[in-house]
Amino acid sequence: MAVKGNQSPDVFHRELGKIMWNDCGMARTESSLKRALEEIPKLRESFWNEVRVPGEVDELNPTLEKALRVADFLEFSQLVCQDALERQESCGGHFRQEYQTEDGEAKRDDANFCHVAAWEHQGEGQKPKRHQEELEFKEIALAQRSYK
Amino acid sequence: MSALRNYTLRVWRQKNPKDKGAFAKYKATNISPDMSLLEMLDVINDRLIHDGKEPIAFESDCREGICGACSIVINGIPHGKERGTTACQLHMRHFASGETITLEPWRAKAFPMVKDLVVDRDAFERIQQAGGYVSVNTGSAPDAHSILVHKDDSDKAFDAAACIGCGACVAACKNASASLFVAAKISQLAHLPQGDPERKNRAKSMIMQMDKEGFGSCANTLECEAVCPKEISTRVIAEMNWEFIRASVD
Numbered sequence A: 001m002a003v004k005g006n007q008s009p010d011v012f013h014r015e016l017g018k019i020m021w022n023d024c025g026m027a028r029t030e031s032s033l034k035r036a037l038e039e040i041p042k043l044r045e046s047f048w049n050e051v052r053v054p055g056e057v058d059e060l061n062p063t064l065e066k067a068l069r070v071a072d073f074l075e076f077s078q079l080v081c082q083d084a085l086e087r088q089e090s091c092g093g094h095f096r097q098e099y100q101t102e103d104g105e106a107k108r109d110d111a112n113f114c115h116v117a118a119w120e121h122q123g124e125g126q127k128p129k130r131h132q133e134e135l136e137f138k139e140i141a142l143a144q145r146s147y148k
Numbered sequence B: 001m002s003a004l005r006n007y008t009l010r011v012w013r014q015k016n017p018k019d020k021g022a023f024a025k026y027k028a029t030n031i032s033p034d035m036s037l038l039e040m041l042d043v044i045n046d047r048l049i050h051d052g053k054e055p056i057a058f059e060s061d062c063r064e065g066i067c068g069a070c071s072i073v074i075n076g077i078p079h080g081k082e083r084g085t086t087a088c089q090l091h092m093r094h095f096a097s098g099e100t101i102t103l104e105p106w107r108a109k110a111f112p113m114v115k116d117l118v119v120d121r122d123a124f125e126r127i128q129q130a131g132g133y134v135s136v137n138t139g140s141a142p143d144a145h146s147i148l149v150h151k152d153d154s155d156k157a158f159d160a161a162a163c164i165g166c167g168a169c170v171a172a173c174k175n176a177s178a179s180l181f182v183a184a185k186i187s188q189l190a191h192l193p194q195g196d197p198e199r200k201n202r203a204k205s206m207i208m209q210m211d212k213e214g215f216g217s218c219a220n221t222l223e224c225e226a227v228c229p230k231e232i233s234t235r236v237i238a239e240m241n242w243e244f245i246r247a248s249v250d
């Protein structure tokens, strides 16, 4: 609330939505994700300089509620892009255009990415640390899925 | 795309419960007829914030008519004049360009004022907590048809269950009665075998809580039915009264 800008939190929310929709949508590429990772920090900076939250802290304040959420989204979307960039395969809703079969299906890379990953916050401005847990399949053999 | 429209808004502004409150006028310009009323308020609020003024506080969540959060009296009618429609589903195409639109909060003693168009509807939660539930552990979903329910009963229960608890019934009633809401909850469970064991206690406790919260009595004006966005029939009120008598006699 100390920031004395003149834009509502919604303006930044919409802007972030556009970046995510265009560059980190269902189909994403290395270059689109890298672009998003450059644009999000810029947007985040302008949010913290230009947002305006009128009203009081100790009264019902929907703008403040929204601003707090948008601040979270700005951090989280960066992580989503980071993670999508790191996972160099296609898998489920994560379709990296570089990794597809000849007929346009998602192409997994089970040799390198058969794991779930979790990111650990390393402090403001630091790259988060990636932890991974291998997935083991005993009963079924991994295979390509086709919805055709 | 159809032509953009302009409106004059008369909005109830009240900073907090202690403030006296008054109507304020706003110009709504270049409004798409495809916007919902709430989307129009979003646009107005963006402009107000940009100009350094406080935005209009109002409630919303799902914006698709299922949560009951939105609660605005529009030109004197809770949720506006379109039938079976919540404020969030009301589109600006229903208002002619140039029209003056008056927006007010739900007004009822049992719904204390919070700010602008927002009132505190916790009273409904407390009524629900007084008995609007089934307390046996029902486990995971049973097989279909393992408990037989007559089609007529399941339809009636389903109709009552459509209530989203928005409180328009209270806002429309000259007595600020919560009868339609409470009756919908009681009726829903009274028609189902799962609700049967606690039926008497439920009717008594919920009605007692309703009275304690300061809602008025039903005078059968049926305004509630007319404004209910889920078009709940006042049949449920008759059923509630019957449930109450039934619970009192033995």
Ligand code: FES
Binding pocket: B059, B060, B061, B062, B063, B064, B065, B066, B067, B068, B069, B070, B086, B087, B088, B089, B164
């Ligand atoms: S916002 Fe959910 S019913 Fe209107």
